[in-house]
Amino acid sequence: MRKFFSNPAVREVLRVIIAVGAALLLGFIVTLFVSEDPLGAYKAFLLGPLSKFNRFGDWIEESITLILVGLSVAVAFKANMFSMGTEGQLLLGALVSGSIALFVPLPAILRIPLAIIGAMVAGFAWGWIPGYLKAHLNANEIVSTLMLNAIALKIYDYFLIFHIKADDAGYNASDFFPKEGLFPSFIPNLPFLEGAYALFSDKTNITIMVYVLIIAVIAAYYLIFRTPFGYKLRMIGSNIKFARYGGINTKRTTILVFAISGIFGGLAGAHLTMGIHTKLIANISIGMGFEGIIVAILARNNPLLIPITGLAYGYLRAGANVMERASDMSREMVFVIQALIILFVTAERFLPMIQKRVEERKENNNHMEKLAPSDGGSHED
């Protein structure tokens, strides 16, 4: 038993479970004080996404977005680059893929792949900019990506309102995409799958993006852990000075890290337009890129764990929506729970149980510091 608990992976999982549990408990205490029917509200929150088939669909659709933005963030964070740029990449990915879906007169078999590639290219390009600024001018990536997000939002709004929106539309949205510009259901319309196809395409918007997502997760994993580029990325992430000293082209790698992170952000945008909303709308993503940070942190930036944390996190969010509709609690309470989860999970000394491990690691670090001069906790050279 003791051996079981000394396994770092087990401790890690245990830690996340305890952190989530503690945050949910605090949320419940708040609910007790505020709500007139606290049990009903919390039940709606915790079981809501499974209570109806279309709610189940909402959960899965939202989780796909979360997993994609989570991958985007993880690629950057793994290299210790605190890119907040996923939001902007997502917006431009949505804009480009949506425009292709609307205006390029090609059959679906060509138009959909073109739109997906367009979204990836848009994300890549928008990610390249802060990467270049970071690599060559040492521009603080947090500030630069946040500003680029704001600019991307303005670009998105400009094209939507002045070029894409139908003239007679009362609000800022495009027409619905034609059938050739929509992702088909993830279940192929084959004779022997008729029942399932009808059920899923009727009640949910779960599309072929599921398969794209699986490819994306595997690709991200391979990229980070099984390629020379991934090795450089991780080297930069653990110690950029050491990486440079070791002969890694840190500038080139940094730029690519940001740009590749953008590819996943762009894909999330394509999913939002062509999968979920089926048109371009204003405020298509309210802070979705930032949710990716939480998904990535909970998974410790490991692409293979991101689907799990993405689904779990999507479940919380979907549950919050159900709770808001079914009770007197507002969904913003869940924001506070989210924040607590991040704090508890990322606090290195949160649980005394893992104290020992922290100390061991510290000892190792001290040992390392003697060998290589550390940059002493300052975040900038």
Added chain:
Amino acid sequence: MKIDLVLRGIFSALFLASIMRISTPLILPALGGLITELSGSINIALEGVMLTSAFTGVVVSAFTKNIWLGVLGGIISGILFSALLAYFHLYLETNIILAGMALNIMATGGTIFLLYILTGDKGNSSTLASGMVPVVEIPFIKDIPFLGTVLSGHNIFVYIAIVLTFLIHILLYNTKFGVHLRAVGENPIAATSLGIPVRSIKFTAILISGFLASLGGLNLSMAYLSLFQREMTAGRGFIALAAVYLGGRTPWGTFLAAILFGAADALSTQLGTLDIPSQWVSVIPYAITIIALVVYGIRRRAQIVEQTKRFQERELVKVDNNNHT
């Protein structure tokens, strides 16, 4: 001619006065960002602190019917909120960027949640009768034609911001605490070896930063507007961080950088009367921020080159001297 109107609008005393007003909620958190920056941590939570105090100030002043209790409550809530950041970062060893992000999420959600409980509205606090801080008329100056409009008749936060910039300058460069703070930021290991209490200095720096950001938040909800709006900080906490870099990490530099951002913002409102899509105009402050980062990066690189050169020259002189003796 519309352009004529715009130009006349820009070169007026009222425009300069509006720059002062728009810049103040940037100057105050930017000074906070400067303090943490110099102490070697980066305060991402400025945004959250501002929201928290903006909200608390409005609520306390509405329920106590006293503006100054509202201001006091806002300051205390901002400092406590920052203490949370400091505690998680310095004692529980959370990455400060992630902790800051989390606290921003908490402030956004928490303020909306509480607003909904108190007013039944998720948008703003218009049903609460909250107070506004008084406007200050400076005697004599207010009667000077142009200068009077620019300098006099602002809310007190505008003047507090100017005074605080001065005080922060003194704190950083003329006190023992300031020297220690900068030493900790420059090289914490060396500072530790000199017996400077690194952790408590960093803690204090985050608290001061929270105090300054809380004034910025109160400025928004009790002077700039007379109510609390959800997400009313609208990214000012981050633009404030950018001002720190643009200002070359000095108090007056940060002050001027914040005013530059304020001017860009005021300008974009003025240009809004032209036939340019408003989206292009409102991009200006963000684009300036990125340009500022680039300028700062280039300047910093030039500084490093300069330092290296000076160092080499000095060493060469030494070698020369040694050869002579």
